[in-house]
Each structure stands twice: as C-alpha cells, then as structure tokens.
Amino acid sequence: MxxxxxxxxxxxxxxxxxxxxxxxxxxxxxxxxxxxxxxxxxxxxxxxxxxxxxxxxxxxxxxxxxxxxxxxxxxxxxxxxxxxxxxxEGEFGNVVRRKKMEKQIQSLRNHYIICASGETGEYVIEEFVKTNQNIVVVTTDKKLEENLSKNNIPVIFDNPAEDEVLEKAGVKSAKGLVSVLEDDKDNLFVVLTARSLNSNLKIVTRSVDKNSVAKFKNAGADEVVLTDLIGGMRIASAMLRPAVVNFLDQMLYQSGEPLRLEEAVVSASSPLKDKSLSESNISEKTGLMVVAIKEKNTGKYIYNPKANYKLCDGDTLIVIGNSEQVKKLRSLL
CATH class of the missing domain: 1.10.287.70 (Helix Hairpins)
Incomplete structure (x- = not known):
C-alpha cells in the first residue's frame, strides 16, 4: 500500500x-x-x-x-x-485502517494470497472467506479494494506481478497463491514471480485460453483452471442433470452454514491411524460423511469406502460437511 x-x-x-x-x-x-x-x-x-x-x-x-x-x-x-x-470524511480512518492491516498481514503464516480482479476474483474471495481461511488479497481494482477494506479483509492495492508486492503479502510464508486476473498474460507474470520467490508454494491460476495451460505449468503453476470450460460444462449439466446441479447449488449456497466437499490428511501421530472407518467413528464424532479416500501409496481414489477400510498415514479423506465439522476432523487427524 x-x-x-x-x-x-x-x-x-x-x-x-x-x-x-x-x-x-x-x-x-x-x-x-x-x-x-x-x-x-x-x-x-x-x-x-x-x-x-x-x-x-x-x-x-x-x-x-x-x-x-x-x-x-x-x-x-x-x-x-x-x-x-x-x-x-473518513480518509484519516482509512489510513489508520490500512496501517493496522499492514501489521496484520506481516503476522500471517500459512495463509493464502489471492491476486484478483473482476467477478471471478470476487467469487474466489467469497469462498475463502466462507470457509474461514486466512487470506491476503492483492488487486489493482479500486472498488474491490475499498469493499474488502470495509469488511476488514487484508488487502493490498498494488500490482501483484511485482516482487516487492508479493513479499509484502507474505509470499515466503504463505501456504498457497491463487491468481484470477482477467488476462492470461497478467496471470502468467504472477505465477512466474511467485514461483521465483517461493519454490514450495502451491499455485493455482485461472486461464482463459486452453492453449496457455502448458505455459502456466512450465512457469510453475500446480493447477490451471479453465474457467470457460467449467462454465460450459455447468451450463450443459443444468440441462442434462438438473437434479444433480440443483443439489450442488443447495449444498453450496444454502442459508446458514454452507456444506462443502473438503479434504483432510491422516497424520503419522493421529489416533485414527491403522483404525478402520467403523472403529474411527468419524461420522458420529464430527457429523461428516466420508465419500472417498485417496490412498497415499497408490494415489488411487476409493469411492464410498467400506466400513472395514483401514486408515493409513498419508491417506486423504474426502468428506462433505461444514467448516466447523471439518475443524473437528482435522483435530482428530
């Protein structure tokens, strides 16, 4: 700032x-x-x-x-x-708020950096906020910056492709970075800059052109999301599988605490390690539904796992539930 x-x-x-x-x-x-x-x-x-x-x-x-x-x-x-x-007229209060926000950003660890502009960026930010994630937003969109500041969401009004800006956002101590700018060229610069500053950072970026996916991967992106492709599939699904789409919409946007598909990894010190799903009593203890497990050893997904499946160190559980229920699960794992 x-x-x-x-x-x-x-x-x-x-x-x-x-x-x-x-x-x-x-x-x-x-x-x-x-x-x-x-x-x-x-x-x-x-x-x-x-x-x-x-x-x-x-x-x-x-x-x-x-x-x-x-x-x-x-x-x-x-x-x-x-x-x-x-x-x-509130400008003095804005300066004080920005100074306080700068201190808050400096204290963050294992947070997510969101480089955003446009409506897609707003939806990404909304999802991170709903799931109670620690985030820092970097944007050149003045209206977005003002809205986030009013809601006390850490934000930096500057160019996210610059080294010093990402360093100010705490890129070296961040857990991940999402780049959802409106131009592929801008997203590519952000990915290159972020990867050069933190080799262990997980980077997810938006791409408009499907031919740019390889370029993003070579630049250091872990995941590339084709937003136009996903939008097209969503439109087709609304016509062909309306009940499924309606179910997902209600799950994601219901009033109160929204439900999410979340993941949690079994640690080496977890009391649930080497126990079967029935012995772990995950549903009873957390209220979550385990819909799949990604095996660490094979990398394969076990859909609708059986009650006698034995949990191993490094297995990833895919569950449906709200953020509070997921917190309970992670405390067990």
Whole structure:
C-alpha cells in the first residue's frame, strides 16, 4: 500500500511548500535579506499574525508582499479545507485502517494470497472467506479494494506481478497463491514471480485460453483452471442433470452454514491411524460423511469406502460437511 495520504492532501502540502520557497527566495533577491529573515517574514505574512515587518520594505518588496498575501491566503485555505476533509470524511480512518492491516498481514503464516480482479476474483474471495481461511488479497481494482477494506479483509492495492508486492503479502510464508486476473498474460507474470520467490508454494491460476495451460505449468503453476470450460460444462449439466446441479447449488449456497466437499490428511501421530472407518467413528464424532479416500501409496481414489477400510498415514479423506465439522476432523487427524 504505497499511497498513505490522499492525492488532494499531497497537492495541498506541495502548494504550501512551493509558496514558502517563492516567498523566501523573493525576499532574499529583492530585499537582500538573510535566509532566516526571509523565511520568517514569509511565514508571518502567510499566517497573517500581524507581527510587523522584519525590516523596512522597499516599494518592490511591498508589491511582492501583496502578491504573497493574496496567493498565500488561497493556498492556506486549500490546505485547511483538505486537512479537515481528510479528518472528517473518513480518509484519516482509512489510513489508520490500512496501517493496522499492514501489521496484520506481516503476522500471517500459512495463509493464502489471492491476486484478483473482476467477478471471478470476487467469487474466489467469497469462498475463502466462507470457509474461514486466512487470506491476503492483492488487486489493482479500486472498488474491490475499498469493499474488502470495509469488511476488514487484508488487502493490498498494488500490482501483484511485482516482487516487492508479493513479499509484502507474505509470499515466503504463505501456504498457497491463487491468481484470477482477467488476462492470461497478467496471470502468467504472477505465477512466474511467485514461483521465483517461493519454490514450495502451491499455485493455482485461472486461464482463459486452453492453449496457455502448458505455459502456466512450465512457469510453475500446480493447477490451471479453465474457467470457460467449467462454465460450459455447468451450463450443459443444468440441462442434462438438473437434479444433480440443483443439489450442488443447495449444498453450496444454502442459508446458514454452507456444506462443502473438503479434504483432510491422516497424520503419522493421529489416533485414527491403522483404525478402520467403523472403529474411527468419524461420522458420529464430527457429523461428516466420508465419500472417498485417496490412498497415499497408490494415489488411487476409493469411492464410498467400506466400513472395514483401514486408515493409513498419508491417506486423504474426502468428506462433505461444514467448516466447523471439518475443524473437528482435522483435530482428530
């Protein structure tokens, strides 16, 4: 977040500094005064405090002083008005909020960075927020930045393809990065930059052109999502499999706590390791439904696993449930 002060306040201070320089140089050149006398006279003239002249003024000096008073009053009024609007119109609060947000971002670990623009980016952010993930959003979309700031979601208003911007977002300590910018070229630059800064980072990117998938993979992306392809399949499914689509819509967008397909990995120290599904009592303990298991050793998926399936270290459970239920499962694993 490079911009701390609003542009209007910066311009006001620029004009104020300029009139101070003009006034000081004018008295030095016209009256041959010292720098201290010249700047003192300039300040008391602009401030209209009525302390009187530092030294007697020549006719040219008086004309210059009239010019200084007339121009200086206008500039001072502009500075005061800009300062009042900065304090009263919420801009000061925005600066304080940004500073607080910067500290919050610096303290994050194992978080997700979302480089976003457009509606697709908004949907991605919404899903991460709904599932209670720690995120930092990087965007050049001013409207999106303002909306996220109002909702206290960490956001950086800057170019996500720049090294220092991703470093500010904590890329070296992040768990993953999602790039959903509207142009494939922009997403490619983000992937290249992120991979160069963190070789262990999981990177998922959007691609519009299916011919760009290989380029993204070579640049360091772990997953490439063709949004147009998924949109087309969704439209076809709505026609061919309406009940399935309706079920998924209700699961994802129901009121209250939405359901999600989630995953959790069995750790080496888990009390459920080497136990069967029936012995683990996952459904009773968490309320989750285990719909599949990805075996660590083979990489294959076991759909609708049987009750006697024995859980092994590194197995990934695919479950349906809400975020609180998934938290319970992960505490067991």
């Amino acid at each position: 490079k911009k701390v002060l609003p542009a209007r306040l910066k311009i006001a201070f620029l004009f104020l500094g300029l009139i101070l320089i003009i006034g000081t140089l004018g008295y030095i050149l016209i009256e041959k005064w010292s720098f201290l006398d010249a700047i003192y006279m300039t300040i008391i003239t602009l401030a209209t405090v009525g302390f009187g002249e530092t030294h007697p003024l020549s006719p040219a000096g008086r004309i210059f002083t009239i010019f200084l008073i007339l121009s200086g009053l206008g500039i001072l009024m502009f500075v005061i008005e800009s300062g009042i609007s900065f304090l009263l």
